[in-house]
Amino acid sequence: MSASGWDVLVAAMTTLAGVVIPLELVIGLQMPAGFVVFEWVLTVLFAADLVVRLRQARQSRHGARRRSHAYTWAVMDGIAAFPFFLFPLPPVTHLFRFFKFGRLMQEMRTYWMHNIHQSLVVRLVLFSYWLVLATHWSSCVWLMIRGIDPRTDIETSYIGSLYFCISTLSTVGFGDITPSTNAERLFVIGMMLLGVGVYGFAIGNVASMLTRIDPARAHYIENMEKLDAFMRYKAVPEDLRKRMTDFYRHLWDKRLGYDEAAILMSLPPSLRTELSLFLKRDVIQRVPLFKDAGEAFVRDIALQMSPVVFLPGDFVFRAGEPGNTMYFVSRGELEVLSKDGKTVLALLRDGDFFGEIALVLNQPRSASVRARSYCDLYVLDRSLLQRVLANYPDVASRIEELARERSLRG
Ligand code: CMP
Numbered sequence: 001m002s003a004s005g006w007d008v009l010v011a012a013m014t015t016l017a018g019v020v021i022p023l024e025l026v027i028g029l030q031m032p033a034g035f036v037v038f039e040w041v042l043t044v045l046f047a048a049d050l051v052v053r054l055r056q057a058r059q060s061r062h063g064a065r066r067r068s069h070a071y072t073w074a075v076m077d078g079i080a081a082f083p084f085f086l087f088p089l090p091p092v093t094h095l096f097r098f099f100k101f102g103r104l105m106q107e108m109r110t111y112w113m114h115n116i117h118q119s120l121v122v123r124l125v126l127f128s129y130w131l132v133l134a135t136h137w138s139s140c141v142w143l144m145i146r147g148i149d150p151r152t153d154i155e156t157s158y159i160g161s162l163y164f165c166i167s168t169l170s171t172v173g174f175g176d177i178t179p180s181t182n183a184e185r186l187f188v189i190g191m192m193l194l195g196v197g198v199y200g201f202a203i204g205n206v207a208s209m210l211t212r213i214d215p216a217r218a219h220y221i222e223n224m225e226k227l228d229a230f231m232r233y234k235a236v237p238e239d240l241r242k243r244m245t246d247f248y249r250h251l252w253d254k255r256l257g258y259d260e261a262a263i264l265m266s267l268p269p270s271l272r273t274e275l276s277l278f279l280k281r282d283v284i285q286r287v288p289l290f291k292d293a294g295e296a297f298v299r300d301i302a303l304q305m306s307p308v309v310f311l312p313g314d315f316v317f318r319a320g321e322p323g324n325t326m327y328f329v330s331r332g333e334l335e336v337l338s339k340d341g342k343t344v345l346a347l348l349r350d351g352d353f354f355g356e357i358a359l360v361l362n363q364p365r366s367a368s369v370r371a372r373s374y375c376d377l378y379v380l381d382r383s384l385l386q387r388v389l390a391n392y393p394d395v396a397s398r399i400e401e402l403a404r405e406r407s408l409r410g
Pocket of ligand 1: 323336345346353354355356357358359365366368369406407
């Protein structure tokens, strides 16, 4: 999810308000005309934003609780939009604009939740944003407590204050500026405590960002390490060990390190169908048999198939074994071997299927099937196939036809 242009504009103006208003209050920026224009812009923009949010809340598909939550926020937005500057009120009432930061925080949180794939980067950017603002605010507060030095100009006073706040926040604290009143000391204590938290947060996040730059690789390495420890513990023979390692490497190459079935199972039914369709559409559409079977069939079958991987030289099954599953080739090459294992009856490639004879004719496997390369297959078991085919007699009769034809050939 990306933020809309409107959201960015409101965030930018809120930030500008967050920078200008404290300066106006503390230093008394000499720009009355400009300030009134700025206040008007804020009023109109925040009011428009309030209308936009209310409309979004009304159209929202989320439950009543979320909606009432949105109305609570609308009250805060309303306060932030109110033109206090038009009334003879103390200037401190300008700080009511800061209520908009509550909304901004909520928006940032939503943005972060929706961009979890780069959550650490987003978090660091947001952290820097708040750090810069907080430093500015604390500089203003320090200026307010200390007062502007009459021997220098406003910029020098502000820069001096910024220098003091940053050196205290970053826990450097040169000690060239020291607090002398109780208020100043209390402020500095607060800054130091904040500084320690900020420092810890920054270090912790940068460290975890470095280790989590590629979570898929971390997952793979973790799997490999576990596997390696297991194989050593059980003294698995070298040859078998190599095949197991190769298998994991294949999963990694094909980016199959994640358990597709487990991820699918964790989703609600509607999303599960969508995702299985997306993952398996490719293989389903490459199977000529299913090409013109229609969308409903594709949806049904996508949900029932689960992925399996075979290594070069692996037998998927051997002739004579009982058969309860049929397979679709997503990627790879396999050979069909005669009962005696001496003749190659056929080669199967991407988009082919096999293992249907045992299911359709209710008999043991008529031939053996062996993988020639790494093979990504999808497997469908007897009861699921029968359930699907009961609804699609066209596809059922085509599978039966091919089964008879192949069994005569074999
Ligand atoms: P089944 O008998 O269940 O198990 C072996 C599978 O090999 C069989 O189903 C068919 O899917 C496939 N098969 C057998 N003979 C041939 C052939 N001549 N050409 C292609 N595939 C075959």
